[in-house]
Amino acid sequence: MADPITLRRLYGRRQGHKLRQGQSALVEELLPKVSVPDAGPLDARTLFGDDRPLEFEIGFGGGEHLAGQATMRPDHGFIGCEPFLNGVVGALNHIRDGELANVRLHMGDALEVMERLPDASLSRVYLLHPDPWPKARHAKRRMVNHGPLDLIAAKLKPGSEFRLGTDDPTYCRWAMMVLGQRKDFVWQAQTAQDFLTRPADWPETRYERKARRQGHEVWYFRYVRV
Numbered sequence: 001m002a003d004p005i006t007l008r009r010l011y012g013r014r015q016g017h018k019l020r021q022g023q024s025a026l027v028e029e030l031l032p033k034v035s036v037p038d039a040g041p042l043d044a045r046t047l048f049g050d051d052r053p054l055e056f057e058i059g060f061g062g063g064e065h066l067a068g069q070a071t072m073r074p075d076h077g078f079i080g081c082e083p084f085l086n087g088v089v090g091a092l093n094h095i096r097d098g099e100l101a102n103v104r105l106h107m108g109d110a111l112e113v114m115e116r117l118p119d120a121s122l123s124r125v126y127l128l129h130p131d132p133w134p135k136a137r138h139a140k141r142r143m144v145n146h147g148p149l150d151l152i153a154a155k156l157k158p159g160s161e162f163r164l165g166t167d168d169p170t171y172c173r174w175a176m177m178v179l180g181q182r183k184d185f186v187w188q189a190q191t192a193q194d195f196l197t198r199p200a201d202w203p204e205t206r207y208e209r210k211a212r213r214q215g216h217e218v219w220y221f222r223y224v225r226v
Contacts, residue, residue, distance in 0.1 A: 019089060026092040027085075034095060036079065036106040042116040047104050048077040054117070056155075057081070057126040058110040058143060061207050063091025065128055068203025070103045076123065078103045081110030111151060120157045129207050132168035144175045146182075153184045156225040163202070164221040167211035172219045185223040195219050 019027065036042065044052050053076045060066040060080040070078045080103060082088050088107045095103050106113045133141045144164065152162055162185060166172050179185055189195045198204065198220050208218055 019085070023089045026089060026096065030092050030096060031088065031105065031107075034092075034103060034105050036081075036104050036113055040116070041118075042113065043118055043121060044077050047079070048102065052077045052102075053123040054079065054121055055124040055126070056110075056114060056117075056122050057128070059083075059127065059130060060091055061087050061129065061205055063087065063094045064205045065126065065203045066091060066103065067094035067098055067100060069126075069201075070100050071098055072201060074100075074102055076102060079106070079113065080104070081106040081108065081113055083108055111148060114151055114155055117155050119154050122155045122160060123157060124161045124163065125152050125156060126163045128163070128165040128205060129167065129211075130164075130171070132166070132171040134168070134170050139174070142171065142174060144171070144178050146178065149178070149182065149185075153182075153225060158225055160225050162223045162225065164223070165202075165208070165218065166221075167208070167216040167218045169217075175221065179221075179223060184226055186226050188222040188224060195221055 036047065040046075044050065044054050047054075055069060055073075055076055055078050057066045057069075057078070057080045060082045063080065063082075066078060066080040070076075080091060082091065082105070085107065088105060091103070091105055094100065095105075127143055130143045131141075133139065139145075156162060164175055166175065179187065196217070196219065198208075198218070199222070202220060211218055
């Protein structure tokens with residue numbers, strides 16, 4: 001049997017191009033103000049000072065989707081985790097420009113942060129365009145595996161949503177297979193158009209636009225936690 005800790009490890013890049021002076025200043029000045037605490041239990045009151053609903057994005061890329069969701073629901077709290085420094089800088093730009101007080105960031109492993117939240121405490125979890133790890137021998141590194149999904153299911157409130165987006169055909173088939181094996185998530189698609197059309201409250205990301213420019217189809221999955 002595979003080691004469940006291995007299955008729940010988040011694989012990702014840490015840094016890309018060198019930061020410009022203004023970007024470095026954002027990391028030094030704004031990131032400490034919006035960072036998830038390094039240790040200890042987490043809940044809405046710890047993060048935002050009240051008992052608001054919480055939403056969680058795993059690997060937020062450049063932060064467009066995270067900022068868009070936070071702008072639509074200022075009374076909710078948003079936790080975004082991303083191991084890639086340049087992605088964190090992108091999110092910081094959105095937080096600054098949008099004056100978003102309802103976002104907290106973690107540069108690192110999303111599952112380590114999620115583990116510190118109470119069970120049944122999240123209203124939504126987002127996983128958009130995760131690394132597909134296309135080789136069969138790397139399949140265990142995909143975020144859509146039973147180890148991570150067990151944790152996501154535990155932290156979601158009954159009736160809340162897990163959203164997954166991908167433009168990779170292999171990942172699309174893999175996700176349908178793995179999630180189809182589970183009894184704790186119910187796929188909301190009734191017709192093909194339901195997962196070929198981006199919902200109105202699903203902000204487009206730069207990655208998604210790039211995928212479409214390259215001629216890729218994009219699939220939008222919505223699962224309800226039962």
